[in-house]
Amino acid sequence: MDLSQVRVVDLFCGVGGLSYGLKSANLPISMGVDIDKTCKFAYEKNVGGVFLHKSIRSLQKQDITPFFEGAKYRVLVGCAPCQTFSSYTQKNRNKNDEKWTLLDEFKRLIVGILPEIVSMENVPNLAKYPIFHSFVKTLCKLKYLVHYEIVFCPKYGIPQGRKRLVLVASRLGEIKLIAPTHTKDRYVTLRDTIGSLPRLRDGEQDKDDSLHIARKLTPINQKRIRSTPPNGGGWKDWSEDLILDCHKKESGKRFDAVYGRMRWDEPSPTMTTLCTSLGNGRFGHPEQHRAISLREASLLQTFPPSYDFIENKHLPIPMATISRHIGNAVPPKLGKVIGQSIIKHLEEVEKRADEKECFERGGAKNLLDKNGKSHKIAKINKSLML
Numbered sequence: 239m240d241l242s243q244v245r246v247v248d249l250f251c252g253v254g255g256l257s258y259g260l261k262s263a264n265l266p267i268s269m270g271v272d273i274d275k276t277c278k279f280a281y282e283k284n285v286g287g288v289f290l291h292k293s294i295r296s297l298q299k300q301d302i303t304p305f306f307e308g309a310k311y312r313v314l315v316g317c318a319p320c321q322t323f324s325s326y327t328q329k330n331r332n333k334n335d336e337k338w339t340l341l342d343e344f345k346r347l348i349v350g351i352l353p354e355i356v357s358m359e360n361v362p363n364l365a366k367y368p369i370f371h372s373f374v375k376t377l378c379k380l381k382y383l384v385h386y387e388i389v390f391c392p393k394y395g396i397p398q399g400r401k402r403l404v405l406v407a408s409r410l411g412e413i414k415l416i417a418p419t420h421t422k423d424r425y426v427t428l429r430d431t432i433g434s435l436p437r438l439r440d441g442e443q444d445k446d447d448s449l450h451i452a453r454k455l456t457p458i459n460q461k462r463i464r465s466t467p468p469n470g471g472g473w474k475d476w477s478e479d480l481i482l483d484c485h486k487k488e489s490g491k492r493f494d495a496v497y498g499r500m501r502w503d504e505p506s507p508t509m510t511t512l513c514t515s516l517g518n519g520r521f522g523h524p525e526q527h528r529a530i531s532l533r534e535a536s537l538l539q540t541f542p543p544s545y546d547f548i549e550n551k552h553l554p555i556p557m558a559t560i561s562r563h564i565g566n567a568v569p570p571k572l573g574k575v576i577g578q579s580i581i582k583h584l585e586e587v588e589k590r591a592d593e594k595e596c597f598e599r600g601g602a603k604n605l606l607d608k609n610g611k612s613h614k615i616a617k618i619n620k621s622l623m624l
Contacts, residue, residue, distance in 0.1 A: 239588045241265060241581070245309035247302055248287075249294055249316030249344060253280035253547065253563040255539070256317060256359065259573015261285055263581060265313065268305035271297060276559055279549040294343045299350040311410075311584060312353035315576070316344050317360060317568050338369070345373050352380065355413070355583070357576050358405040359568050362388045365403055374405075382407040385414045392505045393418035394575050397426040398538050400508040402572065406579060411590070413583040416575060428524065429502040432534045440528035443555070449547065450533035451555050453514055460527065462497060463516060468525040472498035495520045500530070506538045511565035513538075514557060532557065535564050540571035 241264050248257045251270030254277075261267050267287040271294065278289045290301065306312040318340040341364075348356055356377065364370045365386070377384050386405035391398060406413045420426070436444050440463075441454030455463065458480070465476050473485060473496065498520035500506050512518035516529040523530055530538075532555070536545065547560050 239581075239585050243310035244313060244584070245306045245311075246313040246315060247271070247305050249297075249314070249347070250318055250340075251277070251281055251285075251289070251316075252566050252568075253277045254285040255541070255567030255570050256315060256573040256576070257281070257285045257287060258541075258545070259568065259570040259575070260313075260315070260577040260580075262570065262574045263577025265577045265580065269302070271301075277563060280545070280547050280563065283546050294340060294347075297343070297347065299347065302347065302351060306351075306353070311355065312351070313355045313357070313580060314348060314351065314353040315357040315359075317358065318344060319566075341369050341373055345376050349376065349380065352409070354409050355580055356382065356405075356407045357580070358403075359572070359576070360403050362401050362403045377407050380409070382409050383412050385412075387415065389415070389572070389575075391569065391572060392422075392425040393420055394572060395420050395426050396505070396540055396569050396571050397428060397431040398506040398508055398569075399504070400569070402568075404572075404576065406576065406583075408583060408587075410587045411583070413579070415579045416582060425505055427503050428500050428506050428538070431506075431537050432530070433502065435531075435534065437526055438528060438531060439526075444531075444533075447533055448551070448555060449536065449560075450531045451557070452528040452531045453516070453557060455516060455528065459516055463499075463522055463527045466497065466499050466522060468499060470499055470501045470524075472496075472520070498522055500524050509535055509539045509565050511562040513565050514561045532560050532564070535561065539564050539567055540569040541567070542570070 244265055245268045246257070246260055246265050247268055248270040251257055251272045252274065254270060257267045257270050267285055269288045269290055270281050270285065271290045271292055273291070273293045275291045278291060281287070281289045288305070292301070344358070365388070374384055374386070384405065384407040386403060389402050389404050391400040391402065404415060406415065435450060438444065438450065438452045440452050440460065442452060444450035462473070462476060462480050465480055466472060467475050473481060495507065496519060497517055499522035500520055502524045507520045510519060513521055513535045514529050514532055516522055521529045536547070537543070541564070547563060548555065
């Protein structure tokens with residue numbers, strides 16, 4: 239089909255993980271919107287769409303519709319910040335958190351614009367909350383056919399054990415995600431993804447790749463990582479003097495993922511905004527005595543090596559900012575899966591339209607040939623109706 243008829247606007251776009259994935263599937267990206275202005279350089283440099291620095295709360299229909307101009311198929315996508323839904327439970331959630339109602343803001347724009355296709359990606363836990371079911375109910379009232387599922391990312395070749403809630407909806411007909419591409423015996427592993435990168439010490443930066451840089455560890459954390467067995471070890475393997483006081487308590491014993499090493503021959507843990515910090519997850523390198531580098535984190539998030547995160551190459555690397563950009567992003571490869579699913583759906587829509595037109599033309603000819611005996615139309619090439 240002619241994909242020049244499609245326009246995509248990405249809400250909560252960040253540095254462009256979702257947009258870049260959709261672009262990789264050959265969908266035209268018109269604009270990304272985000273409240274974080276530090277994302278502007280990477281988004282525009284790598285995606286090519288316009289970056290609008292604006293809160294979705296103040297975003298209006300007229301801000302978006304010019305970027306859909308000339309489109310036959312308008313696609314509105316977004317991944318609202320998920321911390322509220324991933325960290326709070328039904329019992330202790332904080333409804334005063336300003337992120338709580340961002341999905342309602344997304345819904346408000348859908349109601350005003352009525353794009354042909356909508357897609358949303360978020361944490362699986364969101365599906366437990368009434369705000370998500372209200373979102374789906376509104377889409378159904380607007381005549382969207384809605385499909386959502388919990389995606390285990392390794393099934394689509396993404397090298398991290400990430401689970402995500404992915405929703406796709408269309409006013410044109412039934413839509414769903416393409417079938418998984420990888421079975422368990424073919425999952426992309428940590429070794430496949432970062433195994434060939436140059437060795438680093440903590441605090442070191444590769445001379446040929448400025449993004450391959452690891453955080454400097456404190457002396458006590460240097461001792462801890464050296465005491466952590468390779469390929470999956472954790473703080474429970476340490477001597478008593480290295481264990482944090484909080485982990486000695488009964489309540490702290492369940493936090494076994496922190497200060498841990500990754501495993502070479504498995505997908506990595508989920509990348510987070512603190513993915514280059516040793517103490518905030520299982521982000522220790524499988525064998526080198528450090529946390530993973532920014533480059534390693536970006537590759538595990540499926541950003542290509544060419545993705546440019548750094549505007550000013552003459553300043554020190556802003557580790558915390560880029561870690562946040564990487565951790566907040568939708569994996570581009572997951573974005574590509576969503577894009578391929580949208581394209582497959584649009585091809586089916588176009589095919590049905592062509593068949594209908596062909597059938598109608600055949601019907602008109604038959605009517606003429608039979609001198610107006612309309613009951614004969616039912617006998618026209620039934621295969622066209624399938």
